[in-house]
Amino acid sequence: MMENIQATLNRGPAVQAAKPIKMKTKDVTVHYGAKQALNGVTLNIPENQVTALIGPSGCGKSTYLRCLNRMNDTIDIAKVGGEILLDGEDVYDPDIDVVELRARVGMVFQKPNPFPKSIFDNVAYGPKIHGLARSKQELDEIVHTSLRRAGLYKEVHDRLDEPGTGLSGGQQQRLCIARAIAVSPEVILMDEPCSALDPIATATVEELIDELRENYTIVIVTHSMQQAARVSQLTAMFHLGDLAEVGPTEKMFSNPDDKRTQDYITGRFG
Amino acid sequence: MSDATANGIAATAAERKPRRDIGIGRRYAAERRFKAYGIIAIAIGLAFLVMLLTSIISKGYTAFWQTEIKVPITFTEKVLGTPEQAVKSQTKLLMANYPQLARDGLVQLLGISADDKKAVSAANGLISSGTRVTLRDMVMNDLSIIGTTEDVWLYASSELDSAMKGQYDLSVPENRRPISDLQLEYIDKLKSQGAIEERFNWGLFTFGASSRAETAGLGVAIIGSFYMMLIVLALALPIGVAASIYLEEFAPKNKFTDLIEVNINNLAAVPSIVFGLLGLAVFINWFGLPRSAPLVGGLVLTLMTLPTIIIATRAALRAVPPSIRWAALGLGASRTQTIFHHVLPLAAPGILTGTIIGLAQALGETAPLLLIGMVAFVADYPATPMEPATALPVQIYMWANEAERAFVERTSGAIIILLAFLAIMNLTAIFLRRRFERRW
Numbered sequence: 169m170m171e172n173i174q175a176t177l178n179r180g181p182a183v184q185a186a187k188p189i190k191m192k193t194k195d196v197t198v199h200y201g202a203k204q205a206l207n208g209v210t211l212n213i214p215e216n217q218v219t220a221l222i223g224p225s226g227c228g229k230s231t232y233l234r235c236l237n238r239m240n241d242t243i244d245i246a247k248v249g250g251e252i253l254l255d256g257e258d259v260y261d262p263d264i265d266v267v268e269l270r271a272r273v274g275m276v277f278q279k280p281n282p283f284p285k286s287i288f289d290n291v292a293y294g295p296k297i298h299g300l301a302r303s304k305q306e307l308d309e310i311v312h313t314s315l316r317r318a319g320l321y322k323e324v325h326d327r328l329d330e331p332g333t334g335l336s337g338g339q340q341q342r343l344c345i346a347r348a349i350a351v352s353p354e355v356i357l358m359d360e361p362c363s364a365l366d367p368i369a370t371a372t373v374e375e376l377i378d379e380l381r382e383n384y385t386i387v388i389v390t391h392s393m394q395q396a397a398r399v400s401q402l403t404a405m406f407h408l409g410d411l412a413e414v415g416p417t418e419k420m421f422s423n424p425d426d427k428r429t430q431d432y433i434t435g436r437f438g
Numbered sequence: 439m440s441d442a443t444a445n446g447i448a449a450t451a452a453e454r455k456p457r458r459d460i461g462i463g464r465r466y467a468a469e470r471r472f473k474a475y476g477i478i479a480i481a482i483g484l485a486f487l488v489m490l491l492t493s494i495i496s497k498g499y500t501a502f503w504q505t506e507i508k509v510p511i512t513f514t515e516k517v518l519g520t521p522e523q524a525v526k527s528q529t530k531l532l533m534a535n536y537p538q539l540a541r542d543g544l545v546q547l548l549g550i551s552a553d554d555k556k557a558v559s560a561a562n563g564l565i566s567s568g569t570r571v572t573l574r575d576m577v578m579n580d581l582s583i584i585g586t587t588e589d590v591w592l593y594a595s596s597e598l599d600s601a602m603k604g605q606y607d608l609s610v611p612e613n614r615r616p617i618s619d620l621q622l623e624y625i626d627k628l629k630s631q632g633a634i635e636e637r638f639n640w641g642l643f644t645f646g647a648s649s650r651a652e653t654a655g656l657g658v659a660i661i662g663s664f665y666m667m668l669i670v671l672a673l674a675l676p677i678g679v680a681a682s683i684y685l686e687e688f689a690p691k692n693k694f695t696d697l698i699e700v701n702i703n704n705l706a707a708v709p710s711i712v713f714g715l716l717g718l719a720v721f722i723n724w725f726g727l728p729r730s731a732p733l734v735g736g737l738v739l740t741l742m743t744l745p746t747i748i749i750a751t752r753a754a755l756r757a758v759p760p761s762i763r764w765a766a767l768g769l770g771a772s773r774t775q776t777i778f779h780h781v782l783p784l785a786a787p788g789i790l791t792g793t794i795i796g797l798a799q800a801l802g803e804t805a806p807l808l809l810i811g812m813v814a815f816v817a818d819y820p821a822t823p824m825e826p827a828t829a830l831p832v833q834i835y836m837w838a839n840e841a842e843r844a845f846v847e848r849t850s851g852a853i854i855i856l857l858a859f860l861a862i863m864n865l866t867a868i869f870l871r872r873r874f875e876r877r878w
């Protein structure tokens with residue numbers, strides 16, 4: 169397992185030029201009712217990079233991810249504390265509207281969740297509600313580019329009016345990615361986007377993530393060490409609600425400082 | 439047979455390898471027993487349903503036919519006055535002795551001497567006195583008819599109708615049955631002349647209340663029920679859906695909303711007569727709305743239907759997978775947009791089904807309507823929901839209290855009509871669900 173990851177890392181380009189910070193969290197805590205799920209997470213998310221969140225199940229990765237676009241607001245019992253900054257602005261600032269925030273910080277979920285509408289409408293929905301297209305042509309343009317970017321266009325271009333739910337799992341997930349990038353977000357959050365996909369679809373999505381990095385900042389939760397090694401530049405290891413360690417992916421998988429990271433990536437727990 | 443197979447399995451298993459008895463045979467037996475119970479339960483249910491339907495249909499189908507007699511009517515000036523007089527004053531026309539026209543026509547048709555009082559009165563008993571309205575309308579519509587003779591199909595009296603349908607036991611002595619031997623003789627005579635016929639009873643759907651069975655119909659009741667359904671639909675659907683959306687999607691979860699929730703569920707179980715009392719106290723005594731009005735009935739039924747609709751709508755909203763909400767919210771849709779663009783369309787079939795089932799319940803409801811005075815003798819169509827009317831189930835209740843044979847068949851006929859409406863509504867609900875249900 170360790171060699172495997174090493175091999176992957178050695179193959180990938182060692183990009184580690186200092187990038188500007190896109191999102192920053194300071195001492196973020198989350199309580200679900202009386203239960204604390206995050207105990208103060210301080211993390212910088214660099215721009216145009218893929219940041220992977222790893223850690224054993226239940227350690228708070230999804231919870232952390234949901235803080236970044238305030239999706240935790242939709243959970244009644246969730247209470248978020250600490251500071252979350254997007255481009256230096258507090259996302260809980262009264263000046264920032266949650267609708268605007270979510271347009272800037274998009275999200276792709278673990279299970280593909282296309283709307284039960286046509287492929288076209290799935291992608292067009294975001295641009296429509298945010299008024300991004302002034303005409304039908306502009307909307308067509310946005311939909312087509314988004315599908316192309318998500319690597320789905322070739323497969324679906326002749327059946328855009330068929331239901332999105334009729335696609336295969338991997339296609340659905342790429343449709344969801346197309347839907348997310350159609351609103352031109354700055355950050356895309358992905359919560360185990362490949363957990364429901366077969367290896368081939370996973371490879372497609374991973375390639376896609378690598379390409380998207382050029383234009384977007386990506387935060388991805390994954391349970392696959394190989395995947396983290398393949399797609400990310402920065403890796404953050406969570407453990408029981410704490411941020412155990414964060415560092416360049418290469419270093420995290422070759423020479424982690426924290427004992428918990430070591431144990432986790434060598435498969436001793438989790 | 440089943441024991442044999444069970445033993446067979448046990449035997450082959452024993453040959454191969456002695457195994458621990460894990461009770462496979464018993465489990466299969468239990469399953470078979472349970473299936474048998476289920477089938478018996480369904481069979482009993484079906485048997486009752488078939489019994490009910492056969493009894494109602496066999497009693498009621500005759501209500502859809504009504505005997506009519508073709509009588510040559512001479513619209514004489516002697517009875518009606520001249521057309522010139524009629525133009526000047528309609529009073530005479532309105533008050534004219536139309537039954538006499540019908541009687542004279544029938545007497546002539548049967549070839550009875552006009553002096554034979556007994557025979558004339560026997561003949562007169564064959565036609566409905568409701569002919570007054572039929573003939574008057576003919577004359578009022580066309581004054582030029584005065585002075586001419588025309589064949590008119592007249593409603594037979596309910597006694598003749600019942601006799602034609604073979605509902606009287608003719609073996610009992612003459613004085614103990616509603617139809618005399620002389621009248622039976624006349625019936626045979628009319629039959630041989632082809633002047634008597636069973637025709638489809640449109641009147642059952644159009645007439646209002648009447649003390650004579652042959653001119654009693656469900657017209658007023660159908661209109662009353664229709665008004666009430668409209669009111670229930672117009673009020674209960676929007677209020678119920680709005681309340682459900684608020685409770686399900688916006689309301690904070692606290693003691694107060696819990697209390698509301700419990701109350702809604704309790705309200706659904708409150709006996710309908712209580713809603714009737716409430717309607718009487720609030721809408722009639724306090725708001726001063728008129729008694730017997732479909733408006734009040736509609737309001738009471740709205741109160742009764744609301745919990746059903748709210749419960750169905752909330753269940754439908756809850757059945758929409760949360761992933762759809764996350765998808766929309768994650769794209770930056772507001773809560774309202776998420777609900778109206780995604781959740782509500784997906785919940786719509788469930789909401790519609792719940793609404794239609796609620797409406798069907800309301801359509802069949804009788805008790806609260808009795809309390810707000812919708813058990814009235816209403817002969818004229820209500821022009822607005824503020825005017826007195828009855829409702830279908832109430833009309834059934836009223837007819838069921840009548841002793842006359844012709845009302846018995848009408849009661850069953852009305853039940854068939856009510857059941858048909860209910861069946862149509864439920865089929866619509868099923869159809870809508872099939873049509874709009876989406877899978878994801």
Ligand SMILES: Nc1ncnc2c1ncn2[C@@H]1O[C@H](COP(=O)(O)OP(=O)(O)OP(=O)(O)O)[C@@H](O)[C@H]1O
Nearest residue numbers: 200205223224225226227228229230231232243245
């Ligand atoms: N909606 C919720 N209500 C209550 N508790 C929650 C909720 N979501 C998460 N939790 C709790 O918060 C903790 C962290 O959960 P979270 O979903 O963030 O874990 P995770 O790291 O994403 O796990 P996994 O890898 O299994 O997805 C868990 O103990 C979980 O029980």
Ligand SMILES: [Mg+2]
Nearest residue numbers: 229230231359
């Ligand atoms: Mg998770």
